Amino acid sequence: MITASQLRAARALVGMDQKTLAEKAGVSLPTIQRMEASQGNVRGVVDTLTKIINALDAAGVELIGENMPSYGTGRGVRLKSPPE
DSSP: OOHHHHHHHHHHTTTHHHHHHHHHTTTTTHHHHHHHHHBBBBOOEEEHHHHHHHHHHHHHHOOTTTTTOOOOOOOOOOOOHHHH
């Protein structure tokens, strides 16, 4: 799963605006806007999410799932678990 904040951060890391992501993913701009405005995990059609993730991957972004290792070698940012 990808969260709305992950999606916004991924775009920011590569300097991509919503319109460009929509074009590269082959989805509508309102779809990207709706996903980024959601709370928590992004909901949508699996095919649409896959297109967005693939477009971000092609732009050089590695999305890291919770409790998953990173396999990339570039720079990155990861959100830590909140202290208990």
